[in-house]
Amino acid sequence: MRLIYLALVPFLALTACSNSERDSGLLSGTLGWDDPAVNAEDQNDPKSQAFFEKTIGDRVFFEVDQYTLNNSAKAALDTQAQWLMNNRGYVIIVEGHADEQGTREYNLALGFRRAQSVQEYLVARGVSGLRLKTRSYGKERPIEICSVERCYSKNRRAVTLLTAGLS
Amino acid sequence: MRLIYLGVLAMAVWANTSLAQNGPLKIEINDGVIEPLTFAIPIFEAENLEAAAVATEISRIVAADLISSGLFREIPSNRFISRRTTFAEAVRYPDWRAINTQALMTAAVKTTSSGRLTVKFRIFDIFSGVQLGSGMQLAGDTKAIRRMAHKVADQVYERITGEGPYFDSKIVFVSESGPKDNRRKRLAIMDFDGESVQFLTGNENIVLAPRISNNGKQVLYTSWETGFPQIYLLNVGTAGRKRLPTPKNGMGFSPRFSPDSKRIVYSFERGGNSDIYLMDLATARSARMTSSPSIDTAPSFSSDGRQIVFESDRSGTQQLYIMPVSGGTPKRISFGNGRYGTPVWSPRGDLIAFTKQSNGRFGIGVMRTDGSEERLLSASFLDEGPTWSPNGRVIMFAREDRGPKGAPSLYSVDITGRNLRALNLRAPASDPSWGPVQP
Numbered sequence: 122m123r124l125i126y127l128a129l130v131p132f133l134a135l136t137a138c139s140n141s142e143r144d145s146g147l148l149s150g151t152l153g154w155d156d157p158a159v160n161a162e163d164q165n166d167p168k169s170q171a172f173f174e175k176t177i178g179d180r181v182f183f184e185v186d187q188y189t190l191n192n193s194a195k196a197a198l199d200t201q202a203q204w205l206m207n208n209r210g211y212v213i214i215v216e217g218h219a220d221e222q223g224t225r226e227y228n229l230a231l232g233f234r235r236a237q238s239v240q241e242y243l244v245a246r247g248v249s250g251l252r253l254k255t256r257s258y259g260k261e262r263p264i265e266i267c268s269v270e271r272c273y274s275k276n277r278r279a280v281t282l283l284t285a286g287l288s
Numbered sequence: 289m290r291l292i293y294l295g296v297l298a299m300a301v302w303a304n305t306s307l308a309q310n311g312p313l314k315i316e317i318n319d320g321v322i323e324p325l326t327f328a329i330p331i332f333e334a335e336n337l338e339a340a341a342v343a344t345e346i347s348r349i350v351a352a353d354l355i356s357s358g359l360f361r362e363i364p365s366n367r368f369i370s371r372r373t374t375f376a377e378a379v380r381y382p383d384w385r386a387i388n389t390q391a392l393m394t395a396a397v398k399t400t401s402s403g404r405l406t407v408k409f410r411i412f413d414i415f416s417g418v419q420l421g422s423g424m425q426l427a428g429d430t431k432a433i434r435r436m437a438h439k440v441a442d443q444v445y446e447r448i449t450g451e452g453p454y455f456d457s458k459i460v461f462v463s464e465s466g467p468k469d470n471r472r473k474r475l476a477i478m479d480f481d482g483e484s485v486q487f488l489t490g491n492e493n494i495v496l497a498p499r500i501s502n503n504g505k506q507v508l509y510t511s512w513e514t515g516f517p518q519i520y521l522l523n524v525g526t527a528g529r530k531r532l533p534t535p536k537n538g539m540g541f542s543p544r545f546s547p548d549s550k551r552i553v554y555s556f557e558r559g560g561n562s563d564i565y566l567m568d569l570a571t572a573r574s575a576r577m578t579s580s581p582s583i584d585t586a587p588s589f590s591s592d593g594r595q596i597v598f599e600s601d602r603s604g605t606q607q608l609y610i611m612p613v614s615g616g617t618p619k620r621i622s623f624g625n626g627r628y629g630t631p632v633w634s635p636r637g638d639l640i641a642f643t644k645q646s647n648g649r650f651g652i653g654v655m656r657t658d659g660s661e662e663r664l665l666s667a668s669f670l671d672e673g674p675t676w677s678p679n680g681r682v683i684m685f686a687r688e689d690r691g692p693k694g695a696p697s698l699y700s701v702d703i704t705g706r707n708l709r710a711l712n713l714r715a716p717a718s719d720p721s722w723g724p725v726q727p
Binding site (some may be wrong): 221 | 467471473494498510516517539541542555557560561562585599601606628629669671672673690
């Protein structure tokens with residue numbers, strides 16, 4: 122995975138001049154190791170995975186040790202749900218994550234709760250539960266690596282991951 | 289690899305006729321403050337020319353093992369007065385008393401062209417002026433030098449402390465590499481002292497929290513091999529693995545063996561909620577043990593296999609609970625100030641080790657099984673995941689530094705809270721699980 126990430130960097134550097142803001146976001150790590158290669162598609166195509174990740178927004182954040190959705194998370198999920206209803210070809214995996222302030226097993230369980238909160242909200246907004254799966258990574262996949270709240274707040278997240286539909 | 293115990297060398301009688309004022313040589317390690325016992329280990333004698341290098345290596349490993357327990361302090365060889373101490377020669381007690389030696393070990397090593405290795409050794413109580421117990425002899429394979437040394441050290445430790453051995457044991461752990469936001473993890477196994485590391489899995493999937501069985505033959509762990517966390521069972525000898533069938537519509541994690549290795553307890557997530565389940569390995573059938581909207585996880589069997597201890601946030605924060613394996617209402621045992629997780633029952637049955645979070649720090653602690661006599665043994669930015677030595681005397685855990693360069697390493701500490709030491713490993717490591725003393 123690391124090799125793939127490194128290989129993408131030169132390409133991103135080339136596109137940087139067209140949109141430096143977007144690029145800096147990618148380089149600072151919002152392109153997760155397990156995210157699909159977003160630049161393989163045109164981010165301007167409003168039906169693309171890349172558009173969902175960058176323009177709609179693929180993640181919501183949680184308070185310390187919480188799994189309830191705050192108002193900004195709900196607003197973000199309203200937008201996600203709308204888009205997902207209009208783009209029914211994707212199967213969705215909601216990934217729950219925790220920051221490093223917790224034991225490994227507890228954080229795994231907490232990540233499951235966070236993923237479930239998002240799944241339930243999306244279903245309540247009309248997204249078919251048949252398209253949705255959840256998983257937790259606990260504290261295993263931080264995207265920010267400092268040990269202060271500025272980073273912790275980015276790591277306490279649930280990410281809505283799109284994969285090509287199977288059927 | 290198999291070591292054969294050849295038994296006593298001679299009918300030396302345990303002489304309790306103490307000449308020293310402090311009584312016979314014996315470390316009582318339940319005392320609060322322990323002064324390490326002064327120990328002389330002259331380089332083992334080589335009985336044949338080819339055995340010289342092996343004899344030196346074994347004597348250094350034996351010394352390192354004993355020193356690592358925190359109960360022994362080695363007297364440097366440049367202070368020895370008896371320059372040549374052959375195995376057959378009578379011990380000149382005054383020479384050793386003069387340099388304040390409490391215990392002396394003499395040993396001889398023999399190798400054969402067919403690959404046999406024999407070590408015979410004696411321990412002397414210098415102040416009492418007697419041999420401690422009988423001489424002993426161990427035989428094995430010349431390819432298993434480290435194991436031979438650990439076995440010898442175990443015999444010495446056992447004889448002097450009266451405690452069970454632990455040096456000739458393996459530890460399964462997670463070996464880590466790569467930056468913090470792209471950590472690679474793989475299962476590995478090593479000797480208790482961090483030597484002889486062997487990998488058990490590749491690093492293409494996240495693997496977590498390996499738990500070795502009491503017979504040392506199998507390892508349970510959680511892997512994202514399918515893209516989702518699932519429980520796997522790995523055969524240590526072959527490194528073959530299989531996924532264990534957990535109930536449908538959910539994910540299993542945090543498994544641990546029963547003492548007889550026939551059952552496992554684990555956490556199972558369904559609909560966002562995690563409960564404790566029990567699986568019989570022969571039939572692969574699972575039964576639910578807890579049914580609560582809280583996070584119930586990190587279960588561990590009691591040493592007699594009749595109860596489990598686990599963590600739950602049913603009270604609002606992570607706390608420790610005990611319940612019978614046959615079912616019943618969980619009983620909370622932790623009531624201190626803070627959060628308690630990852631409980632592990634000691635092999636002796638008397639204590640439960642745990643990870644405690646309080647005031648923004650993590651520490652490893654122990655309490656009695658009714659929750660009384662809680663003691664913290666360590667504290668740092670992040671200490672986590674205790675595991676017990678086979679004799680229940682030592683706890684190993686992972687400590688991670690803060691910040692972008694933070695990486696975990698393994699530490700051990702005596703259950704008295706003394707002798708905190710970092711294991712000398714070449715790569716970051718986490719999630720240790722201490723296996724049995726090898727047969």
